[in-house]
Amino acid sequence: MRPGQPSLRPEHLVDEPANSDRFIGGLSESIGGPLGTHAVRSSVRLPGGGRFWTPARVVLLLICAMLSFHWVQKSPCRDAAWTDMKQYKYFCYTDVLALYYAEGLSEGQVPYKDHPVEYPVLTGAFMGVLGLPVHDLKQRGVVQNDGQTFYDVNAVVLGAFGIAAVAATLAVRRRRPWDAALLAVAPALFVSATVNWDLFTVGLTAVAMVYWAKRKPVLAGVFLGLATAAKFYPMLIIGALLVLSLRTGKWKDFFVAVGTGVVTWGVVNAPVAYFFWDSWIKFWSFNQERGIDWGTLWYIGAHFPRGSGQYGFPFFGNLDTDPQHGTLNILYLGLFLICCAGILILGLTAPRTPRLAQLAFLIVAAFLITGKVWSQQYVLWLIPLAVLARPKWGAFLAWQIAEVIYFVSFYGELMGASGRQVFPEGVFVLASLLRLVTLAILVGYVIRDIRRPEEDLVRTTYEGQDPDAGVYNDELPEEEEGLAPPPPALARAG
Numbered sequence: 001m002r003p004g005q006p007s008l009r010p011e012h013l014v015d016e017p018a019n020s021d022r023f024i025g026g027l028s029e030s031i032g033g034p035l036g037t038h039a040v041r042s043s044v045r046l047p048g049g050g051r052f053w054t055p056a057r058v059v060l061l062l063i064c065a066m067l068s069f070h071w072v073q074k075s076p077c078r079d080a081a082w083t084d085m086k087q088y089k090y091f092c093y094t095d096v097l098a099l100y101y102a103e104g105l106s107e108g109q110v111p112y113k114d115h116p117v118e119y120p121v122l123t124g125a126f127m128g129v130l131g132l133p134v135h136d137l138k139q140r141g142v143v144q145n146d147g148q149t150f151y152d153v154n155a156v157v158l159g160a161f162g163i164a165a166v167a168a169t170l171a172v173r174r175r176r177p178w179d180a181a182l183l184a185v186a187p188a189l190f191v192s193a194t195v196n197w198d199l200f201t202v203g204l205t206a207v208a209m210v211y212w213a214k215r216k217p218v219l220a221g222v223f224l225g226l227a228t229a230a231k232f233y234p235m236l237i238i239g240a241l242l243v244l245s246l247r248t249g250k251w252k253d254f255f256v257a258v259g260t261g262v263v264t265w266g267v268v269n270a271p272v273a274y275f276f277w278d279s280w281i282k283f284w285s286f287n288q289e290r291g292i293d294w295g296t297l298w299y300i301g302a303h304f305p306r307g308s309g310q311y312g313f314p315f316f317g318n319l320d321t322d323p324q325h326g327t328l329n330i331l332y333l334g335l336f337l338i339c340c341a342g343i344l345i346l347g348l349t350a351p352r353t354p355r356l357a358q359l360a361f362l363i364v365a366a367f368l369i370t371g372k373v374w375s376q377q378y379v380l381w382l383i384p385l386a387v388l389a390r391p392k393w394g395a396f397l398a399w400q401i402a403e404v405i406y407f408v409s410f411y412g413e414l415m416g417a418s419g420r421q422v423f424p425e426g427v428f429v430l431a432s433l434l435r436l437v438t439l440a441i442l443v444g445y446v447i448r449d450i451r452r453p454e455e456d457l458v459r460t461t462y463e464g465q466d467p468d469a470g471v472y473n474d475e476l477p478e479e480e481e482g483l484a485p486p487p488p489a490l491a492r493a494g
Contacts, residue, residue: 014055014175055177056170063166063184067159070193074155080147085418088411095196095377097151105131106146108139112272116279118286121272122230123197130154155194161203162193165384168206172213172388172468175461179391188379188403195377201231202380208234209388212241212257212356215470221257225264233381236367239340240359243347244472247354253471291320292328293373294413295406295432305426325372332372339366352453355466357388358446365443369436376410379403382439388468389446391457395438402438406431 077092080101087093100106104115110132111117111124119127130153138146169180183189193199208223227234238258245254273280292298301316319328343362347354364381368374386396409431412422449456458467465473 014177056180059166059170059177059180059184060163062181063163064159066184066186066190067155067162067193070190071155071159073190074151074194078148078151079145085415085420088415088418091191091408091411093411093414094151094194096154096194097147099127100131100147100150103127103131105150106135106138108132108135112276112279116282118283119197120229120231120283121269121280122226123200124272126197126200126230130157151194154197158194158197158199162189162199164203165199165206168203168210169384169387171210173391173458175467176391176458179387182387182391182393182396183383186383187397187400188407189383191404191407192377192379196375198231198377198380201227201234202384204230205234205237206384209237209356209360209468212253212470213468215253217253217257217470218260220470221260222264224257225261226268228261229265229268231381233364233367233378236363237360239343239363240356243344243359244353244356244469246344247348248472250471287373288329289323289325290373291325292316293375294410295376295428295435296372296374297369297436298328298332298372300429300432300436303425303429305424305429311425311429328372332370335370336367339363339370346447346450350450350453352459352464353466353469353472354450355389355456355458356468356470356472357385357466358390358450361385361389361446362443365439369439369443376407386442388458390442390449392445395442395445399435399438399442402431402434406435 074092074094076090077087077094077097080097082093103109103111103117105111105127109115111128112121117124117127131150134143134146134150134153137143137149143149166180166184169183170177173179204223204227208220208227211217211220211223224234224237238261241254241257245251269280292302298316298319302312302320304313305311306313319325319331322328340363343359343366346362347359361382364385368378368382386399390396409423409428413425413428415422416425453459453464459465
């Protein structure tokens, strides 16, 4: 080593996707191919070297640009003048604007107190904290179009949580910063970022996973509890922690995080449940009584084109005839629990302890694949987990393209349901099937990586360990102690 040259430490190693990812490597051939083994790379004195445009800054710029493009894409609907199905023709519908009026925010109604809300408490509070001041500004004549102002404010705040999710991904992938670019440029993020308030929960969940990785179970539990108080799905990550605790025998941090999360969730929910019980319980009763929703496995079965103008199989169609949907609830919940049992067996029998993100992705994906509701914006739940679980561009982009196809066909289906037929029912069903199949294929790849840990890029980069695992990385079993040497795809950061 030359005098003055910094020592090469693990945190200075940064993955080069053109060398480690076949898809990116193929694309790079158009500009000369990946950097060679002997190519000169910048020295590293501090993370990112002396250059301003470090990988992390480039990725953060990408997410800011993507969210800006998303706002432009939704701009035709910002004025709330949704005539002649403009919200469907321009693919710009958003619950944020629609529910500003439907939930009474435009009339100054306080969520839960004056109007029951179909969302968990923290999402309802989010709506009220942003919506009621906008209503007040409208009353005082400060703003003219309060609906447009409400959407714009939400777009900025939700965008901040989206940026936080990307920053959190960067924080747990310091050697693989370009993985976060998968999240930053995800096509489904472009079309779905502000369709609903899910980015709020996604950001909180991402922060919770960072604190878990940094071995701060109390803070991880706090943010996991907040995230679950905003949407249900973050609670599923507890299942991944449970599998890893069973596998490793490490329970202290698990109980601390889960206990803190439960207390946090209770503190947020208890006042609303106590004072406005009927409004609070609406979320739970609403989800219990919902029937087969658009694009789900059950919808595909009930509307699958069988030829000769016939659609759907009677078994699936009959599931939606019961007003209480008891049989449907039992079937989808049972199927999900079977998937969870399979994930548990996989986690306990895998050659090496699976990574936290792999198990979390599998559980959330199983929840969506088997569920009776799979709203278009739910893809936002999966994107960060997919990036952490399997940061390979090919299968990820194939799934994302399928999500965009579904997004476009969904609005065509809504136009048809509103009386203006765009295409036959079978087109939407096939788009739904394509979304399901591409996600199932991605699930299969993650399972393969668990069964063949030597093919896991993240493990390879981190010498066999899981950067998300926190305490689970301590005292690895004998078969996991050997550390793989840094691969050729790693180079000095700069």
